[in-house]
Amino acid sequence: MIGTTPHPPRSPPVPPTPGDSRAAANAASVLRAVLAHGPLARSDIPKLCGLSPAAVSRQTTALLRAGLLHELPEPELPPAAAGAGTGTGPGPGPGRPRIPLDLHTGPLGGPLAAGLHIGVPFSTFSLVDLRGRVVARRAFPHAGRSPGRLPAEITAELGRFLRESNPAGRPLLGLGAALGGWVRPADGTVVRHDALGWRDLPLGARLSDHLGLPVSVDNHARAIAHAEILFGRPEARSSLLHLFIGNVVDAAFGIEGTVHQGPEAAAGDVAHLPVPGSPTPCACGRTGCLQASVSDAVLGAEAVRRGIVPDPSVNLLIDAAATGDPRADALLRERARTVGRAAALLLDVFNPAVMVVSELASILHDGYLDEIRDAAGDQNRYGRRIVAPHAGPAVLPVASATVLLAPLFRDPSRLT
Numbered sequence: 001m002i003g004t005t006p007h008p009p010r011s012p013p014v015p016p017t018p019g020d021s022r023a024a025a026n027a028a029s030v031l032r033a034v035l036a037h038g039p040l041a042r043s044d045i046p047k048l049c050g051l052s053p054a055a056v057s058r059q060t061t062a063l064l065r066a067g068l069l070h071e072l073p074e075p076e077l078p079p080a081a082a083g084a085g086t087g088t089g090p091g092p093g094p095g096r097p098r099i100p101l102d103l104h105t106g107p108l109g110g111p112l113a114a115g116l117h118i119g120v121p122f123s124t125f126s127l128v129d130l131r132g133r134v135v136a137r138r139a140f141p142h143a144g145r146s147p148g149r150l151p152a153e154i155t156a157e158l159g160r161f162l163r164e165s166n167p168a169g170r171p172l173l174g175l176g177a178a179l180g181g182w183v184r185p186a187d188g189t190v191v192r193h194d195a196l197g198w199r200d201l202p203l204g205a206r207l208s209d210h211l212g213l214p215v216s217v218d219n220h221a222r223a224i225a226h227a228e229i230l231f232g233r234p235e236a237r238s239s240l241l242h243l244f245i246g247n248v249v250d251a252a253f254g255i256e257g258t259v260h261q262g263p264e265a266a267a268g269d270v271a272h273l274p275v276p277g278s279p280t281p282c283a284c285g286r287t288g289c290l291q292a293s294v295s296d297a298v299l300g301a302e303a304v305r306r307g308i309v310p311d312p313s314v315n316l317l318i319d320a321a322a323t324g325d326p327r328a329d330a331l332l333r334e335r336a337r338t339v340g341r342a343a344a345l346l347l348d349v350f351n352p353a354v355m356v357v358s359e360l361a362s363i364l365h366d367g368y369l370d371e372i373r374d375a376a377g378d379q380n381r382y383g384r385r386i387v388a389p390h391a392g393p394a395v396l397p398v399a400s401a402t403v404l405l406a407p408l409f410r411d412p413s414r415l416t
């Protein structure tokens with residue numbers, strides 16, 4: 001039918017981001033409206049953004065030129081309507097209000113963001129499109145490599161991945177890198193990563209020098225929070241708490257679309273949060289600290305100690321549970337309950353609209369997510385707010401690339 005959009009709007013207008021310049025805020029508003037509701041007819045964008053048709057036209061023209069938006073084929077019109085059409089020439093402009101616009105994605109074109117997640121046992125490389133979808137990924141195991149040489153080896157292998165995984169030569173916007181520990185995004189420095197023994201490592205500058213790309217670096221808990229705000233559930237944009245459970249345990253908090261960093265970007269260190277009822281001793285001298293109770297390293301070691309798996313691997317433990325080993329299932333449920341009790345403490349403090357818990361077993365199997373929700377206590381207040389990351393097992397590839405994409409969606413005018 002003439003005048004209908006391919007997908008009608010589904011949620012309220014996307015407001016401009018406060019603090020940006022007017023043009024940057026307008027461009028961001030248009031790009032986010034298309035992200036949330038696209039494909040969209042040009043004529044439907046002004047009311048979604050609260051902008052004038054002329055302002056929207058200026059921004060869509062610039063975003064098309066920058067390759068961030070593209071035009072879809074014109075909807076078919078009946079002959080009478082086509083004869084009375086307002087635009088005849090190709091190209092963007094207010095004269096072609098019904099041509100649907102969408103983010104420039106698809107197998108044949110559109111820019112990509114590269115992602116690098118540096119974990120303790122392995123790194124993950126990825127290529128992600130403007131909708132946060134993974135188009136390529138590769139794991140790079142760290143076994144047998146010294147932490148001191150790791151940055152150079154990761155950089156070399158990542159360069160190979162980027163050359164081999166983009167045969168169509170789609171434009172590369174840059175690289176987002178995410179890792180645990182204390183990371184300072186302003187200058188791309190890893191201030192402290194205990195598990196890898198890194199101190200004051202200028203990771204962003206090294207990656208940028210070797211790859212010749214713009215590079216953004218952030219803590220992975222904040223990176224996942226950004227990915228949830230940009231690509232996940234709409235309520236994450238109002239307020240979001242994220243708890244990351246891996247070899248490193250940390251957290252991030254977002255409000256009104258902004259993820260809190262705090263002075264020196266040190267927010268989110270919850271490694272020594274005391275968990276009620278946990279007797280595990282911690283290197284800090286106390287008992288019941290969150291990281292010492294639930295990290296992947298601790299869980300893997302306990303699985304070996306109980307004779308469930310031969311190596312301290314959470315993946316092996318999850319596989320054992322999936323193939324029917326009740327001891328593996330019991331150990332995973334134990335961890336899930338401890339995580340749930342910690343989540344309840346954080347929910348009490350922050351009262352977010354949604355709480356995302358990134359924990360491998362509960363990402364792969366809903367039963368462990370239910371266990372976390374049950375242990376969080378009062379179901380009415382807490383249980384329904386705890387969710388797994390929207391990207392599921394692709395959470396880290398998506399989140400690392402989002403370290404680059406989140407600033408772009410805040411200010412696309414830097415590319416236009």
Ligand SMILES: [Zn+2]
Pocket residue numbers: 271272282283284285286289292
């Ligand atoms: Zn401790």
